[in-house]
Amino acid sequence: MTRLAALALAILSLILVLPAAAQDRSGPLRIEITEGVIEPLPFALPEFVAENGGASGFARDITRVIAADLSGTGLFREIPPGAFISRVTSFDSPVQYADWKAINAQALITGSVETRSDGRLVIKFRLFDVFSEAPLGEGLQFVAGQDSWRRIAHKVADAVYSRITGEGGYFDSRVVFVSETGPKNARAKRLAVMDYDGANVEFLTDSSAIVLAPRFSPTGDRVLYTSYETGFPRIYLLDVASVARRALEDQVGTMTFSPRFSPDGRTVVYSLSQNGNTDIYRMDVGGGSVRRLTETPSIETAPSFSPDGSQIVFESDRSGTQQLYIMSANGGEARRISFGPGRYGTPVWSPRGDLIAFTKQNQGRFHIGVMRTDGSEERLLTASFLDEGPTWSPNGRVIMFTRETQGETGAPALYTVDISGRNLRRVPTQTAASDPSWSPLLP
Amino acid sequence: MTTGTKVSGIGHLILILWLMIGGSFDSDPLPLESVDVSVISGEEFAALIAPPSPDATTETPAPATPEPETAPAVSPRPQPAPDRPAPTPAPPPATPDTTPEQPAPLAPRAEVADDAPETPEPPVADPGAALDQRPDAEPTPAAAPRVAPTPAPPPPPEADIAPVPSPETRPSETAESATEALPPAAPEEATTEIVTEAEQPSGGAPGTSPRPPARPRPQPPATAETTPEPDAPAPDPLADAVAAAVAEAVEPDTPPVPPRVSGPPLTQGERDALRVSVQQCWNVGSLSSEALRVTVVVGVEMLPDGRPDSATIRLIDFSGGSDAAARQAFEAARRAVIRCGARGYDLPADKYEQWRDIEMTFNPERMRIR
Numbered sequence: 001m002t003r004l005a006a007l008a009l010a011i012l013s014l015i016l017v018l019p020a021a022a023q024d025r026s027g028p029l030r031i032e033i034t035e036g037v038i039e040p041l042p043f044a045l046p047e048f049v050a051e052n053g054g055a056s057g058f059a060r061d062i063t064r065v066i067a068a069d070l071s072g073t074g075l076f077r078e079i080p081p082g083a084f085i086s087r088v089t090s091f092d093s094p095v096q097y098a099d100w101k102a103i104n105a106q107a108l109i110t111g112s113v114e115t116r117s118d119g120r121l122v123i124k125f126r127l128f129d130v131f132s133e134a135p136l137g138e139g140l141q142f143v144a145g146q147d148s149w150r151r152i153a154h155k156v157a158d159a160v161y162s163r164i165t166g167e168g169g170y171f172d173s174r175v176v177f178v179s180e181t182g183p184k185n186a187r188a189k190r191l192a193v194m195d196y197d198g199a200n201v202e203f204l205t206d207s208s209a210i211v212l213a214p215r216f217s218p219t220g221d222r223v224l225y226t227s228y229e230t231g232f233p234r235i236y237l238l239d240v241a242s243v244a245r246r247a248l249e250d251q252v253g254t255m256t257f258s259p260r261f262s263p264d265g266r267t268v269v270y271s272l273s274q275n276g277n278t279d280i281y282r283m284d285v286g287g288g289s290v291r292r293l294t295e296t297p298s299i300e301t302a303p304s305f306s307p308d309g310s311q312i313v314f315e316s317d318r319s320g321t322q323q324l325y326i327m328s329a330n331g332g333e334a335r336r337i338s339f340g341p342g343r344y345g346t347p348v349w350s351p352r353g354d355l356i357a358f359t360k361q362n363q364g365r366f367h368i369g370v371m372r373t374d375g376s377e378e379r380l381l382t383a384s385f386l387d388e389g390p391t392w393s394p395n396g397r398v399i400m401f402t403r404e405t406q407g408e409t410g411a412p413a414l415y416t417v418d419i420s421g422r423n424l425r426r427v428p429t430q431t432a433a434s435d436p437s438w439s440p441l442l443p
Numbered sequence: 444m445t446t447g448t449k450v451s452g453i454g455h456l457i458l459i460l461w462l463m464i465g466g467s468f469d470s471d472p473l474p475l476e477s478v479d480v481s482v483i484s485g486e487e488f489a490a491l492i493a494p495p496s497p498d499a500t501t502e503t504p505a506p507a508t509p510e511p512e513t514a515p516a517v518s519p520r521p522q523p524a525p526d527r528p529a530p531t532p533a534p535p536p537a538t539p540d541t542t543p544e545q546p547a548p549l550a551p552r553a554e555v556a557d558d559a560p561e562t563p564e565p566p567v568a569d570p571g572a573a574l575d576q577r578p579d580a581e582p583t584p585a586a587a588p589r590v591a592p593t594p595a596p597p598p599p600p601e602a603d604i605a606p607v608p609s610p611e612t613r614p615s616e617t618a619e620s621a622t623e624a625l626p627p628a629a630p631e632e633a634t635t636e637i638v639t640e641a642e643q644p645s646g647g648a649p650g651t652s653p654r655p656p657a658r659p660r661p662q663p664p665a666t667a668e669t670t671p672e673p674d675a676p677a678p679d680p681l682a683d684a685v686a687a688a689v690a691e692a693v694e695p696d697t698p699p700v701p702p703r704v705s706g707p708p709l710t711q712g713e714r715d716a717l718r719v720s721v722q723q724c725w726n727v728g729s730l731s732s733e734a735l736r737v738t739v740v741v742g743v744e745m746l747p748d749g750r751p752d753s754a755t756i757r758l759i760d761f762s763g764g765s766d767a768a769a770r771q772a773f774e775a776a777r778r779a780v781i782r783c784g785a786r787g788y789d790l791p792a793d794k795y796e797q798w799r800d801i802e803m804t805f806n807p808e809r810m811r812i813r
Contacts, residue, residue, distance in 0.1 A: 032806060033805045034807075038810065104782075129778070132777055166770070380641030419732075422639070
């Protein structure tokens with residue numbers, strides 16, 4: 001009996017103890033966070049320290065450009081300098097993290113500017129994760145001529161952006177666009193190029209002929225555009241530095257328009273209209289062979305290469321309405337990718353390769369939207385009287401486009417929007433502006 | 444043996460005898476007098492009571508004959524409803540009946556769900572809307588307000604909305620400097636959902652409804668208070684072997700560690716409070732789209748005052764992206780843990796051992812750009 005009782009007791013204790021033992025092994029407390037907040041990350045940017053007398057103006061200006069770049073993304077929020085507790089008087093002085101935590105600065109950017117005896121600027125900066133009390137990456141130093149101070153500021157902002165978000169920046173880039181002046185029925189149009197933020201505008205053409213749809217080359221040194229110089233639309237290739245230009249295609253009785261470079265910059269795809277039919281062609285920039293990629297009685301236009309150069313997305317009305325299609329870069333069978341209501345046009349492949357931006361017209365309103373390359377997950381980012389002509393930022397995060405206002409006094413302007421649909425902003429330009437094309441990041 | 448045989452024999456004998464002569468013990472059934480009350484009139488009743496004549500008693504068996512007929516009449520068989528035209532109008536009242544009944548099953552369902560933490564582990568990929576904890580929110584399509592373009596009221600403790608939302612386009616520094624030494628300010632545009640310009644005009648029903656809330660994870664019951672030591676005075680070899688097996692199961696290969704004094708487990712409410720505290724500071728607004736695809740598991744050791752020990756925050760695991768993206772995601776998670784824990788999380792001090800080590804899984808699936 002004693003043996004049986006002992007056995008029973010042992011089994012009972014086994015039953016009782018085992019689950020408890022298993023729970024003891026469950027280890028740390030585990031929780032899952034699935035809801036966060038989407039808000040700009042607050043950063044502190046004390047004015048860069050001027051290492052010598054001549055640098056103080058540059059220090060102030062560079063600091064302001066960096067702050068504007070970061071705040072303009074909508075992903076960051078500058079903490080007003082008046083709220084600072086700590087003062088940064090030396091680039092190498094230790095960071096008083098508690099002071100920056102107290103004002104909820106999550107990132108801190110410190111820097112210095114020095115003018116050298118040869119007139120060049122030396123700009124240093126560091127980025128700190130305040131709450132981790134650690135630097136984010138190594139400090140960096142740039143040396144450049146004084147006239148390049150804005151580019152250096154953009155480069156600092158690009159580095160900060162990249163370190164915090166994990167994706168490339170887009171501040172040190174340029175935009176070519178059509179500058180428009182004069183009344184609506186007699187607009188003078190000129191090609192112009194500017195920094196991405198509207199600064200440093202330079203004109204590339206005069207206003208003697210109507211110009212349209214400029215497109216940067218992948219290296220940013222050349223521009224393709226369409227001009228009515230001869231009375232008919234014709235494609236030209238322009239060198240940005242020398243402003244020298246030449247016509248790319250010159251067949252009598254044809255109209256060429258809507259050009260775009262291939263990712264390697266050696267090939268151009270464009271539309272050619274002959275005898276009332278418009279198809280897509282491909283041509284070597286060096287003046288080589290021309291190849292016809294589509295051959296249908298419908299209108300095919302607005303071709304855009306995928307980043308790897310293997311495919312082309314374009315618009316066509318072969319189905320009866322204007323829709324988006326994808327075909328091989330060598331032509332052949334095309335696959336329709338847009339199926340929603342309304343009309344789709346001006347598709348542009350994202351530099352990341354995952355999305356296609358487009359213009360959509362539906363129920364009397366225009367939208368800029370994005371969809372995956374198989375046509376899924378269509379998302380409209382804007383809505384207005386007239387939005388059109390999207391172009392991607394170099395990092396594929398922002399889209400710039402033309403928005404035209406209604407009425408007699410209506411005029412086009414450039415806007416940017418994040419691919420999430422947030423942070424819609426107008427790009428400051430001195431004149432009315434349309435048809436933007438974003439360059440890659442400058443070297 | 445003999446006793447058993449005797450008992451068996453006697454028992455069998457009694458049984459045989461009862462079978463043989465048992466019939467003579469049959470008693471006559473008692474005379475049963477039955478009266479059909481339904482067919483008795485008033486005079487008959489009076490007559491029945493007043494004269495106790497023998498005639499009346501002999502007559503009473505006569506109505507007993509229809510008795511078997513009335514009995515089946517009472518049974519449900521002759522009651523079939525379809526034969527009657529009357530039940531047809533019955534369905535109309537049935538419909539109003541069901542409507543008030545409908546909420547009734549919902550209420551108990553909610554109750555059941557509330558105290559059913561033993562449900563199997565929910566799939567991690569289906570985390571529900573954290574704010575909609577009640578399962579009965581599911582059939583009500585109304586709730587789930589899309590995040591309005593107006594600034595969401597940020598609940599964090601340090602949330603004083605900055606009066607000037609950093610208008611970098613206006614370089615008016617003088618106006619900014621007026622806001623002197625403001626405490627940490629939450630941005631006005633804080634939101635948990637992105638509404639594009641194209642979506643704004645359509646003020647109708649939301650296009651997507653929140654996913655059903657995740658069920659609470661089964662709460663591990665309290666760790667063993669004191670492992671019941673098998674009874675000490677048991678020199679029995681069998682009991683010893685079992686006790687040894689128990690001991691082996693309890694203590695695997697791990698070296699003997701001094702047992703921690705652990706308090707009771709955290710309640711679901713306490714866990715939820717911690718989760719909500721952390722997510723208030725988990726800002727994914729500045730993460731790249733690739734980093735938004737990474738789920739990171741972050742480990743942290745807590746100090747007794749409820750603050751995280753920043754030096755112990757580590758990336759335990761990640762999935763869904765590259766190393767670089769995981770690093771960005773981890774940094775955002777680390778910022779969240781440190782920022783909102785700067786003043787100490789509201790955790791019960793007596794249960795310190797329960798929350799001393801925490802593993803937080805930051806899953807941004809619901810925060811991705813859609």
